[in-house]
Amino acid sequence: MPDMKLTTRAEDFSEWYNQLVLRAELADYAPVRGCMIVRPYGWALWENITAALDKRFKATGHVNAAFPLLIPRSFIDKEKSHVAGFSPELAVVTHGGGEKLEEPLVIRPTSETIIGHAYAKWIQSYRDLPILINQWNSVVRWELRTRLFLRTLEFFWQEGHTAHATAEEAEAETRQMLDIYTDFAVREAAVPVIPGRKSAAERFAGADQTYSIEAMMGDCKALQAGTSHNLGQNFAKAFEIRYLDKGGVLQHCWTTSWGMSTRFVGAIIMVHGDDQGLILPPRLAPFQLVIVPIYKTDDERAAVMENAQRLRRELVDAGIRVKMDEREGMSPGFKFNDWEMRGVPLRLELGPKDVAKASVVLARRDRPGKEGKSFVPQQGIAAAVAQMLEEIQKALYDRALEFRRANTAEPADYEEFKKAVEKGFAFSWWCGGTECEEKIKEETKATMRCIPLEQPGGSGKCIYCGQPAAEKAIFAKAY
Amino acid sequence: MPDMKLTTRAEDFSEWYNQLVLRAELADYAPVRGCMIVRPYGWALWENITAALDKRFKATGHVNAAFPLLIPRSFIDKEKSHVAGFSPELAVVTHGGGEKLEEPLVIRPTSETIIGHAYAKWIQSYRDLPILINQWNSVVRWELRTRLFLRTLEFFWQEGHTAHATAEEAEAETRQMLDIYTDFAVREAAVPVIPGRKSAAERFAGADQTYSIEAMMGDCKALQAGTSHNLGQNFAKAFEIRYLDKGGVLQHCWTTSWGMSTRFVGAIIMVHGDDQGLILPPRLAPFQLVIVPIYKTDDERAAVMENAQRLRRELVDAGIRVKMDEREGMSPGFKFNDWEMRGVPLRLELGPKDVAKASVVLARRDRPGKEGKSFVPQQGIAAAVAQMLEEIQKALYDRALEFRRANTAEPADYEEFKKAVEKGFAFSWWCGGTECEEKIKEETKATMRCIPLEQPGGSGKCIYCGQPAAEKAIFAKAY
Numbered sequence: 001m002p003d004m005k006l007t008t009r010a011e012d013f014s015e016w017y018n019q020l021v022l023r024a025e026l027a028d029y030a031p032v033r034g035c036m037i038v039r040p041y042g043w044a045l046w047e048n049i050t051a052a053l054d055k056r057f058k059a060t061g062h063v064n065a066a067f068p069l070l071i072p073r074s075f076i077d078k079e080k081s082h083v084a085g086f087s088p089e090l091a092v093v094t095h096g097g098g099e100k101l102e103e104p105l106v107i108r109p110t111s112e113t114i115i116g117h118a119y120a121k122w123i124q125s126y127r128d129l130p131i132l133i134n135q136w137n138s139v140v141r142w143e144l145r146t147r148l149f150l151r152t153l154e155f156f157w158q159e160g161h162t163a164h165a166t167a168e169e170a171e172a173e174t175r176q177m178l179d180i181y182t183d184f185a186v187r188e189a190a191v192p193v194i195p196g197r198k199s200a201a202e203r204f205a206g207a208d209q210t211y212s213i214e215a216m217m218g219d220c221k222a223l224q225a226g227t228s229h230n231l232g233q234n235f236a237k238a239f240e241i242r243y244l245d246k247g248g249v250l251q252h253c254w255t256t257s258w259g260m261s262t263r264f265v266g267a268i269i270m271v272h273g274d275d276q277g278l279i280l281p282p283r284l285a286p287f288q289l290v291i292v293p294i295y296k297t298d299d300e301r302a303a304v305m306e307n308a309q310r311l312r313r314e315l316v317d318a319g320i321r322v323k324m325d326e327r328e329g330m331s332p333g334f335k336f337n338d339w340e341m342r343g344v345p346l347r348l349e350l351g352p353k354d355v356a357k358a359s360v361v362l363a364r365r366d367r368p369g370k371e372g373k374s375f376v377p378q379q380g381i382a383a384a385v386a387q388m389l390e391e392i393q394k395a396l397y398d399r400a401l402e403f404r405r406a407n408t409a410e411p412a413d414y415e416e417f418k419k420a421v422e423k424g425f426a427f428s429w430w431c432g433g434t435e436c437e438e439k440i441k442e443e444t445k446a447t448m449r450c451i452p453l454e455q456p457g458g459s460g461k462c463i464y465c466g467q468p469a470a471e472k473a474i475f476a477k478a479y
Numbered sequence: 480m481p482d483m484k485l486t487t488r489a490e491d492f493s494e495w496y497n498q499l500v501l502r503a504e505l506a507d508y509a510p511v512r513g514c515m516i517v518r519p520y521g522w523a524l525w526e527n528i529t530a531a532l533d534k535r536f537k538a539t540g541h542v543n544a545a546f547p548l549l550i551p552r553s554f555i556d557k558e559k560s561h562v563a564g565f566s567p568e569l570a571v572v573t574h575g576g577g578e579k580l581e582e583p584l585v586i587r588p589t590s591e592t593i594i595g596h597a598y599a600k601w602i603q604s605y606r607d608l609p610i611l612i613n614q615w616n617s618v619v620r621w622e623l624r625t626r627l628f629l630r631t632l633e634f635f636w637q638e639g640h641t642a643h644a645t646a647e648e649a650e651a652e653t654r655q656m657l658d659i660y661t662d663f664a665v666r667e668a669a670v671p672v673i674p675g676r677k678s679a680a681e682r683f684a685g686a687d688q689t690y691s692i693e694a695m696m697g698d699c700k701a702l703q704a705g706t707s708h709n710l711g712q713n714f715a716k717a718f719e720i721r722y723l724d725k726g727g728v729l730q731h732c733w734t735t736s737w738g739m740s741t742r743f744v745g746a747i748i749m750v751h752g753d754d755q756g757l758i759l760p761p762r763l764a765p766f767q768l769v770i771v772p773i774y775k776t777d778d779e780r781a782a783v784m785e786n787a788q789r790l791r792r793e794l795v796d797a798g799i800r801v802k803m804d805e806r807e808g809m810s811p812g813f814k815f816n817d818w819e820m821r822g823v824p825l826r827l828e829l830g831p832k833d834v835a836k837a838s839v840v841l842a843r844r845d846r847p848g849k850e851g852k853s854f855v856p857q858q859g860i861a862a863a864v865a866q867m868l869e870e871i872q873k874a875l876y877d878r879a880l881e882f883r884r885a886n887t888a889e890p891a892d893y894e895e896f897k898k899a900v901e902k903g904f905a906f907s908w909w910c911g912g913t914e915c916e917e918k919i920k921e922e923t924k925a926t927m928r929c930i931p932l933e934q935p936g937g938s939g940k941c942i943y944c945g946q947p948a949a950e951k952a953i954f955a956k957a958y
Binding site: 039040065071087127153327 | 507509510511514515516517518519521522523525526542543544545546547548549550551554566567568569570571572573574575576577583584586593596597600601606612616617619621623632633635806
């Protein structure tokens with residue numbers, strides 16, 4: 001029912017989100033609690049995300065593969081922190097083919113263990129390194145509180161798993177992938193992100209170091225939008241992933257893993273969306289432009305449709321993703337609302353008068369009302385549309401960055417800090433102590449999101465304990 | 480160890496297959512019985528298969544989506560034949576998040592039930608029809624006897640699920656998808672297939688009609704390489720998938736489903752492979768051409784590599800998928816064997832003499848030895864390679880078709896029939912009776928593969944019972 005108004009973000013951000021996801025037909029609830037159906041429109045968006053990431057992975061020498069869904073329960077137990085982190089979240093298969101299994105199997109919550117097992121078999125010498133494999137799949141984690149895209153029992157993602165000969169190479173890989181996530185978020189999704197290092201408390205279960213990109217949502221909360229882990233030799237030791245070095249000495253490998261998931265769809269929604277619905281960045285939008293033909297009589301219809309089809313072909317030939325809304329029995333106004341809900345970046349309106357004047361109306365989704373409308377001649381339409389899509393892409397990024405800046409404080413003391421994390425991000429000196437981190441979380445519900453790679457330099461005093469601090473960190477309430 | 484010879488096909492076809500899959504690094508065994516790891520080279524082949532199919536699906540108006548992995552156990556029970564067919568093969572999740580589940584969940588063996596549930600919710604009126612959705616995923620069926628790619632507990636595939644307003648539309652869709660599978664097999668994989676109708680006994684559990692494409696493998700056995708099912712109103716009734724027609728009357732929908740899986744990789748191996756290993760059809764090969772530079776001294780190396788890189792760039796710019804084998808410490812002969820095992824259609828050899836003469840040696844994988852080698856000038860290399868790849872693609876198809884023809888008999892009586900199915904396919908009149916089909920299976924181990932869409936016309940006598948028969952069918956032993 002796209003003609004019903006959404007709850008506004010100001011009224012109830014969370015309710016706005018849930019309604020939008022359903023009404024834009026991005027996803028739906030599945031019969032199993034906490035699972036989701038990603039509907040065709042949502043999946044088309046995800047396909048564009050995967051294509052943009054996959055291109056970057058392959059350009060940096062990675063290849064795709066597929067490891068099994070089912071993992072022996074005992075594998076999870078092999079790495080100490082890993083088992084502690086994932087045991088409570090496992091889905092367990094106890095029966096197969098009508099019989100009870102000798103050893104229970106788990107549905108992968110992530111694949112470090114089963115891939116570690118394979119790498120141990122495949123890697124013999126330094127010549128076999130590095131191994132740079134990614135896989136696109138879904139994983140299952142038994143979450144209690146779920147939200148479509150943001151946290152679901154089953155979610156879709158990519159998980160990269162690499163093995164290297166040295167600690168330096170593993171660290172370089174970990175950082176390279178963080179850079180790729182950053183580049184993707186900024187350039188493709190128009191989502192400004194802060195790349196940084198996680199605290200020990202927030203690390204992946206089994207990692208020596210976790211990096212993440214953090215984004216500010218429309219309600220000023222943080223969302224972790226991608227992570228890259230340096231696993232050190234932890235999994236290599238647990239799974240005996242070893243290689244003969246050039247000197248003939250057996251060494252443990254250094255491994256990494258990194259992932260980005262359908263959660264990122266939630267980020268796009270909450271960064272760009274407005275009270276009319278979704279706003280999609282042109283580079284990822286399934287449809288970059290929707291044509292809404294406007295007519296009353298059959299004669300008008302014939303003339304408008306003929307012209308509309310011609311324009312469609314011209315735009316498609318120029319590589320623009322176009323949807324033609326030919327639905328009968330729906331008013332143009334209804335269609336406008338419908339495509340606004342779905343966040344199509346540009347709308348092309350074409351009525352009999354436009355046909356007569358050989359022009360069209362282009363309406364920008366990111367600027368509602370008259371301000372976003374312009375009359376554009378049909379001559380050279382493809383170039384005009386391409387340019388406008390680029391402008392929208394840039395405008396979305398600029399707006400999101402400005403919003404984050406406006407809602408990020410650098411509080412002078414802890415009192416200011418407490419107010420700051422009520423409203424948005426606090427960027428503060430932190431001593432690095434787990435105790436301060438825990439106290440802050442306890443007292444304010446804000447967590448240490450990351451220590452940004454980009455630091456102001458110098459040093460200061462920890463916002464909580466006042467002891468000397470060498471780095472500044474982002475604190476915020478988070479999804 | 481690509482320098483070790485494969486068991487030949489004549490010695491032991493099944494062992495040849497297993498060795499080839501492992502040595503070409505297409506797949507590996509997983510720690511869980513019957514599961515497989517699809518290795519990067521095998522997955523790159525699968526990615527090319529998926530791209531070729533996905534393009535065809537989208538060109539015919541289908542969209543992709545993602546339905547959940549986990550299905551309530553009770554869903555499977557809703558369609559009578561479906562439950563009978565799939566119950567024995569289910570993997571059952573009984574515990575999640577450390578607790579016993581109230582209702583056990585099954586890992587999807589196929590998604591008719593969960594998609595039927597969603598369609599019932601999404602479809603209200605004739606305006607919502609048709610729904611044409613496909614998904615790429617993996618499913619789990621608890622098979623007892625497994626073989627890499629051919630039959631695994633978890634396998635990768637696409638499953639299309641459509642809903643229509645009329646029986647005619649559903650049948651047209653079912654046939655359209657069979658045509659798409661046929662076109663894909665013939666044009667992309669160079670695999671000749673026989674599209675036809677299955678018998679009642681061989682139908683999908685819950686279908687009114689199943690169509691399949693059947694291919695002859697290198698050991699003359701049949702392999703079902705893709706199926707398309709007309710589900711009638713069976714699932715629509717079980718899941719209450721209904722729509723209001725134009726007259727305002729509530730009607731049940733007509734649904735279809737269709738799938739092609741990683742099994743097709745097995746078909747490619749067994750149709751084209753030879754005693755040296757895999758032979759990949761150029762249109763699907765991850766690498767269409769491998770460059771093997773040949774040199775002894777450092778000077779030679781410099782000259783050869785400079786020339787090789789130039790050729791590589793030229794070929795890549797022309798859209799050819801090129802692998803440069805720069806591995807050190809391996810002889811050219813070793814590399815030749817290695818890439819023959821992996822089935823790369825063309826090998827480009829380049830030594831100091833070739834550099835001097837501004838030519839290269841091209842060696843066709845499908846014609847071993849001198850016969851397949853030619854000296855080609857470097858001038859115009861991309862066009863020469865493109866043409867040769869087309870020739871190889873055609874030659875592979877022609878050879879496979881000729882092989883099938885040579886091993887397909889039209890036996891005059893049941894005695895001849897029994898001999899024919901020992902050696903290959905028998906194309907025989909069949910009365911259509913399940914009893915004859917069962918007797919034949921019992922006595923010869925051959926099954927009714929399909930009733931080809933292309934029929935000679937006229938009528939004859941059933942090869943088993945001698946009663947009048949209106950159609951001819953393919954009988955063969957099958958994978």
